[in-house]
Amino acid sequence: xxxxxxxxxxxxxxxxxxxxxxxxxxxxxxxxxxxxxxxxxxxxxxxxxxxxxxxxxxxxxxxxxxxxxxxxxxxxxxxxxxxxxxxxxxxxxxxxxxxxxxxxxxxxxxxxxxxxxxxxxxxxxxxxxxxxxxxxxxxxxxxxxxxxxxxxxxxxxxxxxxxxxxxxxxxxxxxxxxxxxxxxxxxxxxxxxxxxxxxxxxxxxxxxxxxxxxxxxxxxxxxxxxxxxxxxxxxxxxxxxxxxxxxxxxxxxxxxxxxxxxxxxxxxxxxxxxxxxxxxxxxxxxxxxxxxxxxxxxxxxxxxxxxxxxxxxxxxxxxxxxxxxxxxxxxxxxxxxxxxxxxxxxxxxxxxxxxxxxx
Amino acid sequence: xxxxxxxxxxxxxxxxxxxxxxxxxxxxxxxxxxxxxxxxxxxxxxxxxxxxxxxxxxxxxxxxxxxxxxxxxxxxxxxxxxxxxxxxxxxxxxxxxx
Numbered sequence: 001x002x003x004x005x006x007x008x009x010x011x012x013x014x015x016x017x018x019x020x021x022x023x024x025x026x027x028x029x030x031x032x033x034x035x036x037x038x039x040x041x042x043x044x045x046x047x048x049x050x051x052x053x054x055x056x057x058x059x060x061x062x063x064x065x066x067x068x069x070x071x072x073x074x075x076x077x078x079x080x081x082x083x084x085x086x087x088x089x090x091x092x093x094x095x096x097x098x099x100x101x102x103x104x105x106x107x108x109x110x111x112x113x114x115x116x117x118x119x120x121x122x123x124x125x126x127x128x129x130x131x132x133x134x135x136x137x138x139x140x141x142x143x144x145x146x147x148x149x150x151x152x153x154x155x156x157x158x159x160x161x162x163x164x165x166x167x168x169x170x171x172x173x174x175x176x177x178x179x180x181x182x183x184x185x186x187x188x189x190x191x192x193x194x195x196x197x198x199x200x201x202x203x204x205x206x207x208x209x210x211x212x213x214x215x216x217x218x219x220x221x222x223x224x225x226x227x228x229x230x231x232x233x234x235x236x237x238x239x240x241x242x243x244x245x246x247x248x249x250x251x252x253x254x255x256x257x258x259x260x261x262x263x264x265x266x267x268x269x270x271x272x273x274x275x276x277x278x279x280x281x282x283x284x285x286x287x288x289x290x291x292x293x294x295x296x297x298x299x300x301x302x303x304x305x306x307x308x309x310x311x312x313x314x315x316x317x318x319x320x321x322x323x324x325x326x327x328x329x330x331x332x333x334x335x336x337x338x339x340x341x342x343x344x345x346x347x348x349x350x351x352x353x354x355x356x357x358x359x
Numbered sequence: 360x361x362x363x364x365x366x367x368x369x370x371x372x373x374x375x376x377x378x379x380x381x382x383x384x385x386x387x388x389x390x391x392x393x394x395x396x397x398x399x400x401x402x403x404x405x406x407x408x409x410x411x412x413x414x415x416x417x418x419x420x421x422x423x424x425x426x427x428x429x430x431x432x433x434x435x436x437x438x439x440x441x442x443x444x445x446x447x448x449x450x451x452x453x454x455x456x457x
Contacts, residue, residue, distance in 0.1 A: 024418045024452035025368060025406040041372070041402040058401025062410040 016356070017042075017106055017122050021092035029060040029093070029108075029122050035358060043123025059124045063090045063108070063116055066129040075132045078112065079140040088112045088132070095309060095352075097151035101158070109148030113139060113165045115177060128177035131163065135182060135200045142166035142203045142222070149308055150207050154214045162217065162232060167192070167203035170219070172232050183232030187221060205248045206308040210257035218260050218287070220250040220308070225262055227287050238287025243274045249311035253336060254319040258286040261313075261321060261337060263306045271326075272303035280323070282337050296340035297331065304329070309352040316357060324350025361387060362447035363396060369407070369450070373400040378447055387442040389421060390433040407450060422449040 016036055020028045030039040042048070042060045051057045065088050067076055077085035091111040099105035108116040108125060114132060116125040139146060150164035159176040162183075169184035187202045203222035210216065219226040219235065224245050226235045239245035244264040253259035260283045266274050273279060278297040281290040304327035314320040321337050324330045328347035331340045360380040365373065373379075381395045390413075397404045404410065407419055413433075415421070420429045424438045424446050440446035 022368070024366070024416070025372075026409075026416060028372065028402075028406065044400075044402040056401040058397065058404040059410075060402075061405045064411065 015098070015103055015121075016354075017096050017098065019093035019096055019108070027061045027063065027090075027092055029096075031060075031122050035356070042118075042121050048123060057124070060122050063093070063110055063114075063125050064127070065090065065114060065132075066127040075129075075136045078136055078146065079138055081141060085137065088114070090114075091145060094147045094149045095151055097153060100153050100155045107151050107153075107161070109151050109163065111145045111147040112141075113146045113148040113168060115148055115151070115161075115163055117177065128173075130178050131171060131173070131180045134171055134180040136168075138200050139165065139168035140201060150204075152207060152209050152217075154209070155211060156214050160214070160231075162207060162209070164204040164207045164219075166205065167222070168200050169202040170204055170207060170217075170232055183228075184235070185233065186228075186235035187226065188224065188237075189222065192222065206250045208250050208252050208260075210252045213257045216257065216286075218250050218252060220247050220262060222246070222268060225250065225287065238283070240283070240288035240290055242281055242290050243279075247306075248308035249306055249323065251311050251313050251321065254313045254315050255317060256284070256319075256336075259284050259336070260287060261311070262290070263311070263323065265305055271305040276300055276302050278302040278304065278325075280321075280337055280340075293333075293337040293340070295338065296333075296342075307349075307351055310350050312353045312355045314355040314357050320355070322353050322355055324353045326350065360444045361392060361395075361441065362444050363392060364447045364449045366450060366452045368452070369403060372402050372406065375400075380444070385442065386436045388434050388436055389415075389428070389431065389448075392437075392448060393433075418453045420451045420453050422451055423447070 016032045018030050031042045032039045044056050044058045048056045077087055080086040089112055093108045093110050095109040097107045104121040106118045106122050115128045117128055118125050148163055148165045152162040154160045159174055161173045161177050164170045169182055171180045172183045173180045182199045184202050189202045193201045206220045208218050215231040217228045224237050225239045227238045228235045242264050244266055246267055247262055247264045251261045262281050265271050277299045279292040279294050282293055283290045304325035306323050306325055311323040319336045321333045326349040329342050330344045332343045333340045361383050362378045362380050364378050383391050383395055393408055408415055423441045441448050
């Protein structure tokens with residue numbers, strides 16, 4: 001489906017899974033086991049998962065919300081912009097996150113916000129419905145929809161999962177996704193949430209973590225860049241000297257856990273860099289003190305945006321950083337952001353960037 | 360033989376180059392054709408009809424013999440020309456979905 005935008009791609013070793021959606025044909029999941037050379041929808045080959053009639057089941061694009069009594073607290077509605085309750089309805093997969101340990105386990109973040117898990121390489125999906133029990137009736141859509149867009153896994157805590165949802169906030173599970181708690185204490189959304197102590201409802205754009213410090217998380221929120229030092233139990237602001245604290249992606253250096261990258265854009269209604277200058281900002285102090293990175297990036301008349309899933313780092317040394325823009329360019333830095341160059345132009349708007357280092 | 364023309368993206372997904380053909384016993388209906396299509400090409404499940412409800416996806420249309428058959432019941436027999444293979448059933452992505 002060459003003309004359909006990919007919305008989530010995740011790689012581990014040689015395998016990769018990708019999410020594509022279109023208003024015509026809906027959600028498609030595709031998997032590659034040869035480094036991206038060829039792709040197939042999982043579970044659709046004759047030797048794959050079979051139904052009772054002996055035909056491949058072809059359910060790799062089937063995401064059904066689990067409202068059954070066995071989940072404990074089946075939920076059927078969430079809040080809408082106008083304060084009314086609306087039924088949960090699957091729109092698309094926003095993000096795919098492969099397991100850190102099992103090549104056939106993949107997590108999917110969906111819109112309307114929910115978390116799904118596959119244990120057969122993407123051939124079938126089952127909802128981890130306990131998440132929607134964490135005050136799901138108070139979740140509401142952000143401007144881009146009510147989406148679960150970020151999933152963080154932790155090798156040092158195999159049962160821990162963080163997710164981020166617009167506009168609900170961040171949530172943490174410590175039992176492999178069975179039960180969840182909101183982890184939004186310290187987030188301030190004074191223009192969007194009248195209750196200063198609201199547990200959910202915050203529009204979190206992206207979260208990230210360095211594997212060597214699993215309790216330290218960084219967040220780009222709808223306004224404010226935030227940090228938690230206690231696994232999400234509390235957050236504090238680290239926007240510091242950024243020209244704007246509005247943005248979408250956030251990333252951490254592969255080898256320097258205190259080096260963080262953000263891409264400020266002007267405001268919630270002006271999704272382009274301040275002054276038309278495309279600048280990535282880097283903090284080497286874990287926040288508050290930020291330096292602009294501009295070498296090789298356009299510094300005038302640049303009005304592109306960088307979406308929340310469109311920035312990635314590689315594991316090489318020095319660390320490489322990559323981001324894609326809504327203008328269709330992908331920029332790369334081989335020196336941790338000191339200099340940049342475009343590696344491709346004229347793509348459609350870039351929704352997602354992932355990096356795989358091939359041997 | 361029944362003839363079906365898929366839209367470009369679904370031809371890519373199903374890895375077919377042109378028309379697909381099936382031998383379907385009477386009555387030849389939308390449901391019978393789509394059941395056969397999805398059985399042979401399971402990657403198309405959910406792409407033409409919704410999972411579960413099997414309702415036609417909103418931005419997908421069925422045309423044949425210069426008629427829009429999208430709003431016909433899936434169990435209504437299709438025109439004889441489709442049943443005999445004289446005319447194909449066209450599965451089309453609606454312009455509104457673009």
